[in-house]
Amino acid sequence: MKALSENRKAALLSILILVVGCLIWEASIPAQKAVGELTEYELLTGGGQPKAGVPPPSQVLGKAWEQLSNPFYDAGPNDKGIGIQIGYSIYRVLTGYALAAAIAIPLGFLIGMSSVAYKALNPFIQVLRPISPLAWMPLALFVIQDSEMSAIFVIFICSIWPMLINTAFGVAGVREDWVNVARTHELSALKTAFTVILPAAAPTIVTGMRISIGIAWLVIVAAEMLVGGTGIGYYVWNEWNNLDLTSVIFSILMIGVVGMLLDSMFGLLQRTVAYTE
Amino acid sequence: MAKSFLSIEQLTQRYPDGQGGEFTVFENASFGIEKGEFVCILGHSGCGKSTIMNILAGLAEPTSGVVKMDGQHVSGPSLDRGVVFQNYSLLPWLTALKNVTFGVSARFPNWSKEKVIEHSTAFLAKVGLTGDAIHRKPSQLSGGMRQRVSIARAFANEPKLLLLDEPFGALDALTRGTIQDELIKVWSDTDQTVFMITHDIDEAILLADRILLMTNGPMAQVAESVEITIPRPRVRNDIVEHPNYYAIRNHLVHFLAQRSAELSGQAQTPDQQPTPVRIDLTDDAETEDPEPAKPVLRAVEG
Numbered sequence: 259m260k261a262l263s264e265n266r267k268a269a270l271l272s273i274l275i276l277v278v279g280c281l282i283w284e285a286s287i288p289a290q291k292a293v294g295e296l297t298e299y300e301l302l303t304g305g306g307q308p309k310a311g312v313p314p315p316s317q318v319l320g321k322a323w324e325q326l327s328n329p330f331y332d333a334g335p336n337d338k339g340i341g342i343q344i345g346y347s348i349y350r351v352l353t354g355y356a357l358a359a360a361i362a363i364p365l366g367f368l369i370g371m372s373s374v375a376y377k378a379l380n381p382f383i384q385v386l387r388p389i390s391p392l393a394w395m396p397l398a399l400f401v402i403q404d405s406e407m408s409a410i411f412v413i414f415i416c417s418i419w420p421m422l423i424n425t426a427f428g429v430a431g432v433r434e435d436w437v438n439v440a441r442t443h444e445l446s447a448l449k450t451a452f453t454v455i456l457p458a459a460a461p462t463i464v465t466g467m468r469i470s471i472g473i474a475w476l477v478i479v480a481a482e483m484l485v486g487g488t489g490i491g492y493y494v495w496n497e498w499n500n501l502d503l504t505s506v507i508f509s510i511l512m513i514g515v516v517g518m519l520l521d522s523m524f525g526l527l528q529r530t531v532a533y534t535e
Numbered sequence: 536m537a538k539s540f541l542s543i544e545q546l547t548q549r550y551p552d553g554q555g556g557e558f559t560v561f562e563n564a565s566f567g568i569e570k571g572e573f574v575c576i577l578g579h580s581g582c583g584k585s586t587i588m589n590i591l592a593g594l595a596e597p598t599s600g601v602v603k604m605d606g607q608h609v610s611g612p613s614l615d616r617g618v619v620f621q622n623y624s625l626l627p628w629l630t631a632l633k634n635v636t637f638g639v640s641a642r643f644p645n646w647s648k649e650k651v652i653e654h655s656t657a658f659l660a661k662v663g664l665t666g667d668a669i670h671r672k673p674s675q676l677s678g679g680m681r682q683r684v685s686i687a688r689a690f691a692n693e694p695k696l697l698l699l700d701e702p703f704g705a706l707d708a709l710t711r712g713t714i715q716d717e718l719i720k721v722w723s724d725t726d727q728t729v730f731m732i733t734h735d736i737d738e739a740i741l742l743a744d745r746i747l748l749m750t751n752g753p754m755a756q757v758a759e760s761v762e763i764t765i766p767r768p769r770v771r772n773d774i775v776e777h778p779n780y781y782a783i784r785n786h787l788v789h790f791l792a793q794r795s796a797e798l799s800g801q802a803q804t805p806d807q808q809p810t811p812v813r814i815d816l817t818d819d820a821e822t823e824d825p826e827p828a829k830p831v832l833r834a835v836e837g
Contacts, residue, residue: 435622435624438620439624441593442592442594442612442613442616442617443614443642443692444613444641445641458628531628533628534627535673535674
């Protein structure tokens with residue numbers, strides 16, 4: 259009962275902060291002067307045109323309603339619905355991420371099981387890991403010759419490291435006792451890997467996957483700003499070029515919401531593989 | 536001499552001592568265990584009990600010497616030799632039942648799913664785990680419950696040899712007593728050959744047919760094999776009344792407190808078997824001396 263009331267208190271406080279924040283934002287936007295009050299000079303210099311400025315939250319909300327009520331329209335290369343743009347981004351993130359997982363998890367298993375493999379590969383990992391994923395972009399564009407694939411490659415390269423390192427760490431940390439249980443039950447190497455080592459290391463592996471998806475979502479926005487064409491990152495940049503700050507703010511919020519959803523999916527996965535000793 | 540069901544021949548374990556030399560844990564340890572026998576091994580820490588256990592389980596390799604079971608060389612772990620580890624070694628992401636079926640389906644890969652579950656549930660019931668408890672994860676079970684699951688997993692596999700590595704070491708005295716009773720019950724139902732490490736003299740007397748005594752390490756040896764001449768079924772409360780109980784117990788205490796140190800480090804001839812010791816006062820109980828001050832030590836065969 260107490261926990262519920264605590265949650266309710268927190269929820270009320272959140273709403274209060276949101277409302278107050280929006281009101282302050284709304285109040286701090288200077289109103290556009292009406293045309294009638296302008297001097298002739300101002301009118302001649304274009305003062306009557308609406309000025310670009312940070313839009314008030316009410317406008318952003320209106321934009322959100324407009325966009326979300328028809329998210330999948332496609333009116334040419336520069337005018338696609340928010341749903342389509344986000345869809346492109348998610349497609350790129352998931353493709354690059356899946357490729358990274360397909361390599362990082364088996365390789366992480368190998369590194370975790372064999373200290374020779376760990377020592378041999380560690381220098382490469384340590385040098386490659388701190389490289390900003392966008393630094394790969396020119397090389398990727400030149401080698402792959404395809405902007406779409408280059409963006410996917412950038413996602414691949416940035417999401418591989420946390421998964422690789424966490425998998426190796428999780429596998430290396432599996433308790434000797436559990437491996438002995440597998441050995442005394444004459445399990446084959448493959449069966450041991452799937453029935454003992456994988457579930458034992460799963461919480462650590464999924465933590466790595468969760469970190470990776472977060473990084474991938476951060477990087478896709480920047481990557482799409484560079485490669486252009488489609489995607490939520492391109493959308494933000496395009497709206498900036500159009501000086502449509504309402505759309506910019508709206509898409510920033512959408513990036514946050516999608517990122518949160520991706521993260522909470524892995525949070526859910528993390529809960530299902532968790533165990534207490 | 537006829538070969539025992541399990542025969543340990545001239546087992547030696549040495550480790551590098553870190554200074555270029557070698558450290559001998561035990562040397563030329565030889566003994567046998569008969570089928571259906573319950574044998575406990577007693578000795579101080581560091582005498583290599585756990586090493587012997589790991590070698591029997593196939594989890595470690597001796598420096599030299601061989602272990603034969605049913606005339607076959609033992610090397611590497613096998614489903615024929617089940618192990619109950621001191622720290623239970625249950626897989627924490629599986630429920631109690633799944634931990635047992637994990638073993639059973641590895642042992643009997645041809646069984647149907649229903650049969651595996653039925654068999655596992657039956658063995659869990661034998662150690663007193665029924666109902667809701669078998670669907671809980673190890674973290675939701677007490678230490679005693681966890682060790683019950685571990686024992687059920689080992690017995691359900693019906694191995695030719697069951698190895699118990701201080702299975703009750705981490706349990707409180709009351710729980711330990713209950714599970715010892717359950718262990719006897721399961722064992723007498725199955726005629727399993729059991730080899731068990733323990734630190735607890737009373738536990739060894741209650742459970743074992745025979746107790747192997749080890750001298751202190753380094754250069755430890757299996758010095759004596761003491762037969763427990765108390766008839767089964769043994770009940771904790773009654774065996775202390777048995778005339779042989781304190782005689783055997785005194786002999787064991789005396790060995791561990793004094794002779795294990797005195798005998799330590801003596802070179803042992805290869806192939807030397809532990810000296811059999813049989814203490815039985817029941818024949819003498821009716822004779823002129825009703826309360827003999829000293830236990831009678833008699834070597835049989837030898």
